Amino acid sequence: MSGTSEGPAPAADLGRSAITESDGSLPPRATDPPGTSYPGTGATRTGTGAAHTGADRSAGAAGAGVAAYRSAFATAPLAMAVVDAEGLVVSANGSLGTLLGAGPDTLAGCAAADLVDLASDAGTWHAYREVLRGRQPRLRCTRRLKRADGHSLWAQVTVEPLDDSGDGGGLLLSVTDVSARRELQARLRHLQMHDPVTRLPNRALFFERLTGALEAESYEHGGTGRIGLCYLDLDGFKAVNDTHGHRVGDRLLAAVAERLTRCAEEAAGPRSGVPLVARLGGDEFALLVEDSTGTDQLADLAQAVLTALQPPFELLDRRLSVTASVGVVERHTADTTPTALMQAADTTLYWAKADGRARWTLFDPERNATRMTRQALAATLRPAIERGEFALEYQPLVGMEDGRVRGVEALIRWNHPQFGLLAPNRFIALAEEDGSIVPLGRWILRTACTQARRWQQAHPDEPPIFVSVNVAVRQVWDSDLVADVARTLEETGLAPHLLQLELTESAVMGSAGRPLEVLRALSDMGVHIAIDDFGTGYSNLAYLSRLPVSVLKLDGAFVRGFQYDAVTPGADDVKGASSLANPADEVIVEAMVQLAHRLGLSVTAECVETSDQATRLRRIGCDTGQGWLYSRPVAPDRISALLGPAGPGGAGIQAVGKP
Incomplete structure (x- = not known):
């Protein structure tokens, strides 16, 4: 073939150009005439149209390819x-x-x-x-x-x-x-799933095991279908870190982990095996018992943990002692989830801490229900104020000499949409904890003063009665109580001397600084200050001379201790009254009344339930009485019926007031 082209190559030649032999020659083609020789191949085309030498070469190449493949495979x-x-x-x-x-x-x-x-x-x-x-x-x-x-x-x-x-x-x-x-993956997973300080399984591996244990159908494999958890927290571990440093703290955690591991190995059972010991973070550990046999097994394990931690730890030339609080939960796997189990364990651990530490506490469904109710109430307290779910009832304070109503104490009730009518002991402490007592206290003050003014206007011919409102110590600290009272009295038109504010003895004991200034400002305004539940707190009489107090309310425990002849039917607080009779109580009450009068204070006796009690209190010199003898807490319209003249000895008010 020449180096120049005289025209387009035939179509067959175009295809051959892609399969040129390695020596530069071309393979035979069907269009070549017989007798054509092929340079470099030694082949001549015959009349049969076959190039014998080329066919032999193709067969040899195929055989060589198969051999090459076999060699590569082998x-x-x-x-x-x-x-x-x-x-x-x-x-x-x-x-x-x-x-x-x-x-x-x-x-x-x-x-x-x-x-x-x-x-x-x-x-x-x-x-x-x-x-x-x-x-x-x-x-x-x-x-x-x-x-x-x-x-x-x-x-x-x-x-x-x-x-x-x-x-x-x-x-x-x-x-x-x-x-x-x-x-390598196993090593990395171990590092990922284990705590570097204690070498125990960490939180991630613990929850993986816990989830697997709850999802497994252990009944089918001879298991118990139950699970148990000891959730523990070291008491005062932060003090170890703060005092000795984190290096010592880490050594202590590692030493605690070793003892917990030994406890788990010794507690291994034929069904449950060795409990999983894990560090969940900080100074929190968990011992997970799969296929537990009941609460006794978990209680024994928790006690073994506390016992194991009792001996002191010798760490870096230091001798350290540590205790733990343990929350214990045991239940059917079918009845729980990882989240529910951990919530129960955390709650129970909190109980162990609150009950004094260095102890284990078993999960109590009833106690937990109370806690859940408490949380539900706390969560809805502030919105309930805005929704108007609260109401006031009033209990009369009656003059011991003439039986006339001198005043009333405002007592709050919560009309809860889920739990019904709630007394103040169900939610006041919660309100004090979260600060909602401040807006709630303002509402009580305004509502009570408004109602007192209405009674005054509705009975212009009767001496006006005062209204007594309880004040929490947090109201004194977290709000401008003086300004709130002044504004309320001005807006309602109630005279200051017709408002009495009650604080507990423990709240005013040792008052100094802001609380004392607030009490004095209120007293200077003309508002009366009363000490509630007097005699059950610190009972230090020295502070009475320096506090702007005008009324002492004796705790009902003293009145219930009187010797009396009869018990008023339906008076729950007086159940077993004859067995509670204590002659010393009457002597103590008499002494307190005399002391109060010498200091210019009036005295109110709480929990007056029988006419015999009223007679004795009147003889002692008590000024006013409050209790079911006169009336239970009632709605405002029931108070109006008590504002008229009473019968001899207070019989009229008792007849009207008791339900």
Whole structure:
């Protein structure tokens, strides 16, 4: 062929240009006439249209290709085997034999599924059968294989057709040793799932185990279907860190972990096994008992933990002692979730702390229900004020001499949409804790003063009665109580002397600074200050001379201790009254009344339930009485009926006031 072109090449020549022989010659073509010689090939085209030498070369090349493929298969570093449509090994290479610890020739005829453990679980076995039938293009899985010498390895197994036709012409099985990768992954997972200080399982691994234990159907495997948890917190651990440093604190945590681990090993049972010990963070640990046998088992474990922590710890030339509080929960797995179990454990741990520490406490559903109710009330307190769910009832304070109503004490009630009518002992402490007592106190003050003014206007011919309102000490600190009272009196038109503010003895005891200034400012305004529940607190009489107090309200415990003859039916507070009779109480009350009068104070006796009590209190010199003898707390309209003249000895008010 010349180096110049005289015209377009024939179509056949265009195709030949892509298959030029390596020596530069061209293979024979069908259009060449017989007798054509082909330089470099030694071939001559015959009349039959065949180039014999070229055909022989093609057959030789094919044979050489097959040999090359076989050589590559035999010497490939990837462990492989050819598997027929029945799942039997046709041939295996040396790498597979080395991997499995067997000669490659001995693997021929073996079931491939047995060699690489494809039948150990139903899912993998089904997928493998689908690949054999040509219904699935590939199977890839990880298997733990056992070699002939007894050693094990992790392998990634792949099974796929030898060609893309999927007609069942055979499969290629390839196996890759991934033991090193698995070991690295296991090491990384261990670091991820374990606490570096104590080397215990951390929070992540604990919750993984807990979730698995709750999801497992242990009944089917002979388990108890129960689970237990000891959730503990070291008492005063922060002081160790603050005093000795975090290095010592970490050593202490590690030493505690060792003792807890020993406790768990000693507590192992035939069913539950060794409890899981985990560090959940900070100084919090957990011991998880799967398939627990009941609360007794968990109680024993908790007590063993407390006992194990009693001996002092010798750490870095220091001798440290530590105690723990433990919350114990045990229940059916079907009845709980990880979140519910941990909430119960956390609540119970809080109880153990609140009950004095260095102890274990068992979860109590009733106590928890009370706590949940308390939380529900706390969450709805402030909105309830805005929704107008509160109301006031009033209990008369009656003059002991003439039986006339001198004043009333305002007592708040909560008309809760879920829990019904609630007395103040159910929510006042909550209001003081979260500060909602301030807006609630303002509402009580305004409502009571407004009502007192209405009574005054409705009974112009009767001496006006005063209204007594309880004040929490937080109202004194967190609000401008003086300004609130002044504004309320101005807006309602109630005279200051018709308002009495009650504070408990413990609240005013030792008052100094702001509280004392507030009390004096209120007294200077003309408002009366009363000490409620007097005699049950500090009972220090010295402070009476320096506080602007005008009234003492004797605690009802003194009145109930009087010797009296009868018990008023329905008076729950007087149950077993005759057995409570104490002659000394009457002497004490008499002394307090005399002392109060010498200081210019009036005295109100609470919890007056019988006429005998009223008679004795009147003889002692008590000024006013309050109790069911006269009236229970009632709605405002019932008070109006008591403002008229009373019968002898207060009988009229008793008849009207008692339900």
